[in-house]
Amino acid sequence: MNYENILIEQENNIAILTINRPSKLNALNIDTINDLHKAIKTLGKNKEIQVILITGSGEKAFVAGADISEFAHFTIAEGAQLASEGQEKLFDLIENLKTPVIAAINGFALGGGLELAMSCHFRVASDNAKMGLPEVSLGVIPGYGGTQRLPQLIGKGRAMELIMTASMIDAETAKNYGLVNHVVPQAELLDFTKGIAQKIMKNSPFAIGRAIKAINANYKDGKNGFETEIKNFGKCFGTADFKEGTTAFLEKRKANFTGK
Numbered sequence: 001m002n003y004e005n006i007l008i009e010q011e012n013n014i015a016i017l018t019i020n021r022p023s024k025l026n027a028l029n030i031d032t033i034n035d036l037h038k039a040i041k042t043l044g045k046n047k048e049i050q051v052i053l054i055t056g057s058g059e060k061a062f063v064a065g066a067d068i069s070e071f072a073h074f075t076i077a078e079g080a081q082l083a084s085e086g087q088e089k090l091f092d093l094i095e096n097l098k099t100p101v102i103a104a105i106n107g108f109a110l111g112g113g114l115e116l117a118m119s120c121h122f123r124v125a126s127d128n129a130k131m132g133l134p135e136v137s138l139g140v141i142p143g144y145g146g147t148q149r150l151p152q153l154i155g156k157g158r159a160m161e162l163i164m165t166a167s168m169i170d171a172e173t174a175k176n177y178g179l180v181n182h183v184v185p186q187a188e189l190l191d192f193t194k195g196i197a198q199k200i201m202k203n204s205p206f207a208i209g210r211a212i213k214a215i216n217a218n219y220k221d222g223k224n225g226f227e228t229e230i231k232n233f234g235k236c237f238g239t240a241d242f243k244e245g246t247t248a249f250l251e252k253r254k255a256n257f258t259g260k
Contacts, residue, residue, distance in 0.1 A: 001038065001039070001042065003035040003038070003039060004031060004035060005019065005020055005021050005029075005031055005032040005035050006018060006019055006020055006032065006035045006036060006039055007020045007057070008039060008043075010048075010049070011194070012198075013048055013049060013050040013051070013201055014049070014050070014051050014052075014053060014194060014197045014198075014201075015043045015046075015049045015051070015052045015053070016053045016055065016190070017036070017039060017040070017043070017052060017053065017054050017055070018054075018055055018056065018057050019032060019036075019054070019055070019056045019057065019062075019063055020057045021057070022057045022058040022060075024064075024067065025058075025060060025061035025063075025064035025065075025107075025108060026056040026057060026058070026061050026062065026063045026064060026113070027063065027064055027065055027066060027067045027112075027113075028063055028065070028066045028067060028112040028113065028116065029066070029067035029070055030067075030070060032067075033086055033089060033090050034089070036090050037089040037090050037093065040052065040090070040093060040094060040097065040101075041093065043099065044097050044098065044099050047259060049099060050099065050100075050197075050200070050201045050205055050259075051099065051100050051101075051102065051197035051200050051201060052097075052099055052100070052101045052102070053101075053102050053103075053104050053190070053193055053194070053197065054101060054102070054103050054104065054116070054117075054120060055103075055104040055105075055106050055189070055190065056105075056106050056107060056113075058106075058107070059106065059107060059128075059186060060107045060108065061106075061107040061108040061109075061113070062103070062104075062105045062106050062107050062108060062109040062113050062116075062117065062129065063108075063109060063110075063112060063113025063116055063117075064107075064108045064109075064110050064111075064113055065108075065110045065111035065112055065113055065134075066111050066112035066144075068138065079140075079143070082143065083143035083144065086112075086143070086144050087143075087144055087145055090116070090119070090144075091115060091116065091119040091144050091145045092119070092145075094116075094119040094120055095119045095120075095121075095216060096212075096213075096216060097212070098205075098208075098209030098212060098213070099205075099209070100121050100197075100200055100208060100212070101119075101120045101121050102120055102121065102122060102123070102124060102193055102196065102197065103116070103117035103120040103122075103123040103124070104124055104126075104189050104190060104193045105117055105123055105124065105125040105126065105129045105131070105171075105180065106126050106129065106186060106189055107126065107128060107129055107130070107186075108129070108130050108131075109125075109129060109130070109131045110130070110131070110132050110133070110134055110168070111132075111133060111134060111135055111142070111146075112144050114131050114132065114133055114146065114150075115133070115142060115144040115145050115146045115149070116144070117131075118145065118146070118149040118150060118153060118179075119144075119145060119149065121212060122180075122181050123179065123180040123181060124180060124181060124182045124183075124184065124189065124192060124193045124196070125171040125174060125175070125180040125182070125183050125184075125189075126171065126183070126184060126185065126186035126189045127171050127172075127183055127184065127185055127186065128171070128186055129170070129171040129174070129180075129183075130168045130169070130170060130171075131168060131169055131171075131174050131179065131180075132162060132166065132167055132168035132169060133146045133150065133162060133163050133166070134166040134167075134168070135163075135166070136163065136164060136166050137166040141163070142163065146163070147159075147163065150162065150163065150179075152219055153177075153178055153179050154177040154178055154179050155177075158177055171183040182196075202254075203257065204236075204239075204241035204242075204245055204255075204257045204259070205241070205257060205258075205259035206236065206239050206241045206257075206259050206260065207236055207239075207241060207242075207245075210232035210233075210235060210236060211232075213228065213232055214228045214229040214232050214233075217229070239260060240258055240260040241255075241257045241258065241259065241260060244256060244257060244258070245257065
């Protein structure tokens with residue numbers, strides 16, 4: 001499938017999805033969100049793809065924000081619809097995907113760009129990256145999950161300050177806050193992130209998908225994370241991966257998982 005605003009490479013069961021609007025610093029417009037939606041749904045169904053990496057083209061930006069020109073004249077109803085559709089199509093889709101999704105933040109991740117990175121299962125940043133949610137400086141608030149995911153990741157007080165001041169933080173501060181897991185030189189970003197992906201791929205795809213579901217349950221209203229964990233723990237016992245993993249352990253050999 002061809003996309004207008006994104007590029008996809010496949011390498012050793014890893015899909016590298018690059019947002020490719022360098023003249024706009026990879027800003028998220030509606031077409032790009034639609035491209036990402038279609039690509040991630042397709043990759044999520046592809047059994048050969050075990051990890052998805054999301055990054056931005058060029059050396060300046062991961063995603064420098066949303067494309068403000070698209071919604072500057074929206075009504076109240078249109079604004080609410082924009083947020084609702086975007087969250088459902090892309091951000092919630094990524095968060096709940098059974099395939100691990102890692103954000104490789106290669107520069108500015110602002111507004112919708114940081115919200116995209118936060119919807120991924122975790123984040124790695126290059127040392128030149130800058131992150132923030134500057135929406136209140138435009139008279140609006142984060143609308144793609146930023147007011148919910150940022151406090152979950154860095155705590156309520158820090159999230160309040162970052163959002164209310166519309167400030168940017170550098171990569172090391174983001175790491176200290178727990179917003180990103182690792183900071184590496186930009187030239188090493190993709191290789192380093194692929195290295196993490198390769199570690200993930202040594203393990204059971206079925207179990208990883210269930211772990212994602214159980215972890216996410218703790219952050220959803222009306223969900224009991226412990227009950228979700230118990231249920232999904234039990235489901236693992238009925239899989240070929242569980243039989244292979246335990247047998248390989250007892251036989252002192254490496255497991256050969258199939259995701260079944």
